[in-house]
Amino acid sequence: DTGVSQNPRHKITKRGQNVTFRCDPISEHNRLYWYRQTLGQGPEFLTYFQNEAQLEKSRLLSDRFSAERPKGSFSTLEIQRTEQGDSAMYLCASSSETGGSFFGPGTRLTVL
Amino acid sequence: GESVGLHLPTLSVQEGDNSIINCAYSNSASDYFIWYKQESGKGPQFIIDIRSNMDKRQGQRVTVLLNKTVKHLSLQIAATQPGDSAVYFCAENQAGTALIFGKGTTLSVSS
Numbered sequence: 001d002t003g004v005s006q007n008p009r010h011k012i013t014k015r016g017q018n019v020t021f022r023c024d025p026i027s028e029h030n031r032l033y034w035y036r037q038t039l040g041q042g043p044e045f046l047t048y049f050q051n052e053a054q055l056e057k058s059r060l061l062s063d064r065f066s067a068e069r070p071k072g073s074f075s076t077l078e079i080q081r082t083e084q085g086d087s088a089m090y091l092c093a094s095s096s097e098t099g100g101s102f103f104g105p106g107t108r109l110t111v112l
Numbered sequence: 113g114e115s116v117g118l119h120l121p122t123l124s125v126q127e128g129d130n131s132i133i134n135c136a137y138s139n140s141a142s143d144y145f146i147w148y149k150q151e152s153g154k155g156p157q158f159i160i161d162i163r164s165n166m167d168k169r170q171g172q173r174v175t176v177l178l179n180k181t182v183k184h185l186s187l188q189i190a191a192t193q194p195g196d197s198a199v200y201f202c203a204e205n206q207a208g209t210a211l212i213f214g215k216g217t218t219l220s221v222s223s
Contacts, residue, residue, distance in 0.1 A: 004155075033210055042201050042213030056210065078202065091155050093211075100146050101203075101211055103155035 002026060004104035007069050012110045014083055020078045021107045025094030033101060034067055035091040040042050041089065043091055043103075051077060082111045119215055127223040131189040135202035135214045139154060142204035146211065147176060147187045149198045156201060159187070189219075197221045 005024045013019050023034050030051050033042055035043035046065070048056045051072040061067075064082075069075040089108050095099040124133050135216065143164040148156035162169045162185075169176050173187040185202050188215045199218050203211040 006155075033212075040216075042203075042216055043211040048210050058210075087179070092136075093155075098162045100144075100158050102158055103148075106155045107154075 004092055004094050005103055006090075006107050008107060009093060009109075010108045012036070012112065014039045014112050016081055018078065018080045019082060019109065021092075021109075022101040023036070023075045023092030023094075023104060025073070025075070025092070026102060029094035029096050029102075029103075030072070031097065032069055033095075033097045035093065035103075036075050037089040037091055038087075039107070042077060046077075050051075069098055078093055080111075082109075084111050087111045113167075117223050120217065121215065122186075122218045122220065123193050124220045124222065127192060127194060127221055131190075131192045131194050131196070131219060131221075133187045133189075133217045133219065135185040136215075137183050137185055137202065137204045137214065138212065139204060139206070140180075141206055142212075143207060144205055145176070145178060145185050146203045147185075148201045148203060149212075150201065150216070151198045174208075192219075194221045194222050194223050 007022045009095050022108045032049045034046040037043045038092040045058050046061050064080045067077045089106045093103045095101040138175045146161040146186045147159045158174050160171045167178050173190045177186045199216040201216045202214040
């Protein structure tokens, strides 16, 4: 499969716990994006990498959120001290410099 | 076929009809636009894109129209099928920036 993959697909956690999600982009894509989507809404941008450099972060990305892309390939998104309001679908997308973004299947986070 | 003049959250059509989904974008500096299809529990699926130097682009059963004067984007689906039922989002961006998504339209196709 040459598409974007995300793991885990579902995560249930208790409030206050830390969670980490992984995204593997399309291999030839140098750009990687994280979005968050809540029910009935379109995806909202969180952060963006070009290769290993994190170039942009949304104001939605509180200091409890951190993302990395250490070798310019896969990326991780960590949420510390989760809150119920963090419950959402977390989507990863990748693109080349000139092409459209292709999304992964998402990680559904439920914070109890 | 059914059409939507302004954005409406839902669109219901009969199988075989043509569907038109509209989107108003916000940033006059945007130069790249994409339509996505999203089925329940899945990530958005790329359908078709268009750059600002074009006003029309056709794919398989889909056509995207861009009117930069009024900042309007539309997606036309020919001979709509039950498998087309999903939420459709338009998205815009400028080179090197993240996509900004519009409000989705839920397309329901009945046979």
